[in-house]
Amino acid sequence: SxxxxxxxxxxKFQPPPKPIIIDRQKQREERRFLSPEFIPPRGRTDPHxxxxxxxxxxxxxxxxxxxxxxxGHILAVxxxxxxxxxxxxxxxxxxxxRGGKGLGATFVLRNVIEGQGVEIRYExxxxxxxxxEVLKLEKRLDDNLMYLRDALPEYSTFDVxxxxxxxxxxxxxxxxxxxxxxxxxxxxxxxxRPKYNIKGIKFELPxxxxxxxxxxxxxxxxxxxxxxxxxxxxxxxxWKEVNEELKK
Amino acid sequence: MAGWGLLGRLGGRLWAAAxxxxxxxxxxxxxxxxxxxxxQLGFVVRHVNSTTWWHEHLSEENVQFxxxxxxxxxxxxxxxxxxxxxxxxxxxxxxxPDSIRVGVxxxxxxxxxxxxxxxxxxxxxxxxxxxxxVLRYISKEESGGKTSKLLVGGKxxxxxxxxxxxxxxFKEAGVPxxxxxxxxxxxxxxxxxxxxxxYAAHFRPGQFVDVTAKTIGxxxxxxxxxxxFKGQPASHGQTKxxxxxxxxxxxxxxxxxxxxxxxxxxxxIYRTSFGLKVWRINTKHDIIYVNGSVPGHTNCLVKVxxxxxxxxxDCNKNPPFPTFFADGDEKLPEDLYDKEIFQFTDPSVTYA
Numbered sequence: 006s007x008x009x010x011x012x013x014x015x016x017k018f019q020p021p022p023k024p025i026i027i028d029r030q031k032q033r034e035e036r037r038f039l040s041p042e043f044i045p046p047r048g049r050t051d052p053h054x055x056x057x058x059x060x061x062x063x064x065x066x067x068x069x070x071x072x073x074x075x076x077g078h079i080l081a082v083x084x085x086x087x088x089x090x091x092x093x094x095x096x097x098x099x100x101x102x103r104g105g106k107g108l109g110a111t112f113v114l115r116n117v118i119e120g121q122g123v124e125i126r127y128e129x130x131x132x133x134x135x136x137x138e139v140l141k142l143e144k145r146l147d148d149n150l151m152y153l154r155d156a157l158p159e160y161s162t163f164d165v166x167x168x169x170x171x172x173x174x175x176x177x178x179x180x181x182x183x184x185x186x187x188x189x190x191x192x193x194x195x196x197x198r199p200k201y202n203i204k205g206i207k208f209e210l211p212x213x214x215x216x217x218x219x220x221x222x223x224x225x226x227x228x229x230x231x232x233x234x235x236x237x238x239x240x241x242x243x244w245k246e247v248n249e250e251l252k253k
Numbered sequence: 254m255a256g257w258g259l260l261g262r263l264g265g266r267l268w269a270a271a272x273x274x275x276x277x278x279x280x281x282x283x284x285x286x287x288x289x290x291x292x293q294l295g296f297v298v299r300h301v302n303s304t305t306w307w308h309e310h311l312s313e314e315n316v317q318f319x320x321x322x323x324x325x326x327x328x329x330x331x332x333x334x335x336x337x338x339x340x341x342x343x344x345x346x347x348x349x350p351d352s353i354r355v356g357v358x359x360x361x362x363x364x365x366x367x368x369x370x371x372x373x374x375x376x377x378x379x380x381x382x383x384x385x386x387v388l389r390y391i392s393k394e395e396s397g398g399k400t401s402k403l404l405v406g407g408k409x410x411x412x413x414x415x416x417x418x419x420x421x422x423f424k425e426a427g428v429p430x431x432x433x434x435x436x437x438x439x440x441x442x443x444x445x446x447x448x449x450x451x452y453a454a455h456f457r458p459g460q461f462v463d464v465t466a467k468t469i470g471x472x473x474x475x476x477x478x479x480x481x482f483k484g485q486p487a488s489h490g491q492t493k494x495x496x497x498x499x500x501x502x503x504x505x506x507x508x509x510x511x512x513x514x515x516x517x518x519x520x521x522i523y524r525t526s527f528g529l530k531v532w533r534i535n536t537k538h539d540i541i542y543v544n545g546s547v548p549g550h551t552n553c554l555v556k557v558x559x560x561x562x563x564x565x566x567d568c569n570k571n572p573p574f575p576t577f578f579a580d581g582d583e584k585l586p587e588d589l590y591d592k593e594i595f596q597f598t599d600p601s602v603t604y605a
Contacts, residue, residue: 050551054362054379057538061365064597085372087604109366132595132602133372 038073039244041103042110042129047234058107059243063250065130072137076100077145077181079163080114082127083136093135096125097165101150115153117162122154141170144180146205155192156185156206199223307413323412327429334386334428336580337449346442348574350566353400354443355576356558357451358385358407358435359541361466361549367532367542368595372602377532378547380464380557382539384409385451386428390444391436400438403445406431407554433554443575453539454577456531458591460569461560462541463527466549470521480514524548528562534589 043062045055065071074080079099086094098114101124105111110129115122127134153161160183172178184207187196196203197210199222208215226232308316334340346352359380367377388404396402404422410432412420423430426447456462476482476498484496498516502509526547533542541557549555559569577583590596 048551050363051360053381053538057362057379057535057540058365061597068598069601085601085603092604107365128366128374130366131372131374132368132599135601135603 037244039240039247040071040073040110040129042106043243043247044106044236044240046106055107059247060250061108062130063247066251069134070137071129072139074100074112074137074139074142075144075178076103076148076150077143078139079141079143079167080112081136081138081140081167082114082125082134084127084131085133085135095165096123097140097163097167098123098125099150099153099161099163101153115150115161116165117158118165120158122158122161124154138169140167142172142178144178146180146182147203149201150205151194152187152192152196152201152203152206153185155194155196156187160185319413327409330427330429331384331450334448334450337446338578338580340446340448342449342578343444343446345575348571349442350570352440352443352574353438354559354572354574355387355403355405355437355439355445355451355455356435356556357382357453357455358405358431358433359383359453359555359557360408361547361551361553361555362540363551364546365542368602369593370595370602371593372595375532375544376546377542377544378464380453380541380543380547380555382451382453382455382541383407384429384431386426386431387445387447387449387451388422388426388428388431388434389447393441398438401441401444402436403439405435405437405451407433407435433556435556437556437558445575449576450579452536452577452579453534453541454536454579454585454589455573456534456541456557456559457572458531458533458589458594460531460572461562461565462529462531462543462557463525463560463562464529464543464547464555464557465523465525466547466553466555468520468522468524468548469550471519473517474519475516476514479516479519482514528560528565530591532591532594535587536585536589537587 043059045052077100079097081095081097083093083095085092096114096116098116100112101115102113103110104113105128108130111126112129113124113126115124117123183205185205186207186209190210194201195218196206197208197215197218199219308319311319348354359382362379362381364376364378366374368374384407386406388406391402391404393399393401406423406428408431409429412423412430415430420430422434428448471478475496477484477496482498485491485494485499487495498514501513501515526545529547530544531541532544534540535542543557547555559572573583595602
């Protein structure tokens with residue numbers, strides 16, 4: 006802009022605009038993770054019962070560290086086993102499902118050992134579990150990777166002596182957009198049907214089959230108001246409660 | 254013919270007065286009418302529910318006022334009963350192996366897993382003892398039974414929906430109206446003054462307990478669900494018979510025996526689960542953790558008492574007798590655990 010104003014005198018000194026500092030650290034800390042088993046299911050149970058169960062869960066978490074993990078992460082779990090050599094049993098696998106609510110929460114790890122597919126369901130809060138380590142943090146396109154049973158075995162094999170891949174706390178968990186190739190049909194479930202809503206399979210089926218599978222779609226389900234369960238407020242409260250207790 | 258006309262009009266009035274009236278009533282009236290026109294017709298007794306609800310004829314202000322004063326009255330009543338030992342309780346006796354003490358009325362909250370020190374998982378039911386008070390003492394002579402009885406009431410409820418005669422028991426005990434009233438047969442040395450509160454600490458971990466409640470009602474059910482009959486095959490020529498009972502008696506009997514298992518209303522009856530172990534007691538929230546499942550739906554009221562099974566006769570030794578008094582000398586920790594149970598404050602289980 007012209008420094009000389011209309012009356013010929015030099016214009017008043019305008020300081021340059023202040024630089025906008027975006028504190029990326031603070032922005033990253035806003036990422037919250039509340040383990041899904043804390044969220045109470047919809048039902049007629051007294052919320053007081055969930056509160057009492059949560060106290061036990063927090064108590065266990067204070068003594069034993071349960072890391073943040075999602076379906077698709079590769080975990081190594083050591084459990085106490087009276088019949089093993091070292092009295093401890095280590096299993097490495099990809100988490101394909103997280104189920105259950107409250108103290109009975111479980112997760113299933115899958116791996117292919119010597120050509121045999123093995124899936125083990127572990128209870129998060131069982132006292133026999135001695136360590137849970139996250140070896141690789143990586144989310145997948147779906148919440149439920151049960152279709153790995155019908156996928157080629159190369160997608161479920163993971164090295165048992167794999168080294169943990171480092172991951173910084175503040176980074177976003179990467180989403181692996183891998184599309185898995187399947188064994189020939191028949192599969193254990195008809196994964197192409199819309200009710201499973203799977204995005205992580207590379208369907209090599211003919212167009213006709215894919216169109217026929219869409220016959221079982223239920224497009225009215227997403228508009229069904231009775232099925233809505235808004236957990237945002239409950240999650241907020243529980244997250245605050247859990248964090249405060251864990252800090253003590 | 255005039256008589257017929259009168260009959261017709263009367264019949265019409267009958268019909269108009271009670272639209273649900275069966276046809277035979279009008280027919281019978283007509284028949285009786287034919288014999289004697291002057292005879293009075295039977296009164297049409299319609300069972301119309303003309304009771305009003307408690308605030309139908311009250312103004313809004315009065316309703317709010319009544320609600321406020323009952324809430325305050327409840328609070329005052331519970332506060333006055335907090336120190337039963339200081340209010341001249343009935344004589345406290347020592348426990349003997351023959352004594353039978355009171356039970357408790359609790360709310361079934363839900364179920365949860367627990368683990369033992371060996372790593373085994375068990376499922377437990379949470380029973381919350383909510384506002385439990387002793388209501389009345391009925392002596393042996395009065396009841397006509399073998400032992401004296403104590404009436405115990407459970408969860409607090411609104412006093413407005415019961416008649417004054419029903420509320421008498423609660424007024425005499427000085428206690429808010431309870432949702433469930435249970436009777437316990439009790440020996441004479443275990444009597445408690447009406448109005449004393451009962452807590453979860455009345456039971457101790459390691460003892461065994463019987464729990465009675467009304468099972469979930471399933472309505473009218475067929476014979477396969479109700480009695481577990483096998484039914485008939487789905488195909489191979491079965492005509493319209495897949496879930497039926499089949500034969501109901503033999504040829505020689507020439508009758509159907511009383512008590513034959515047939516379709517009918519299933520559930521909503523009192524049933525007891527015997528010999529359930531108490532794993533843990535939470536004295537702060539008054540919760541009993543009882544092994545296994547218990548009849549009834551979530552949030553239903555159950556009756557809990559010491560087990561009567563002969564196997565557990567020696568297990569329930571020296572319980573708090575006649576009950577646990579919160580204002581007494583004993584100061585219990587917040588959680589009481591059984592010795593086998595794994596407490597979450599301990600580190601993970603290892604096998605040496």
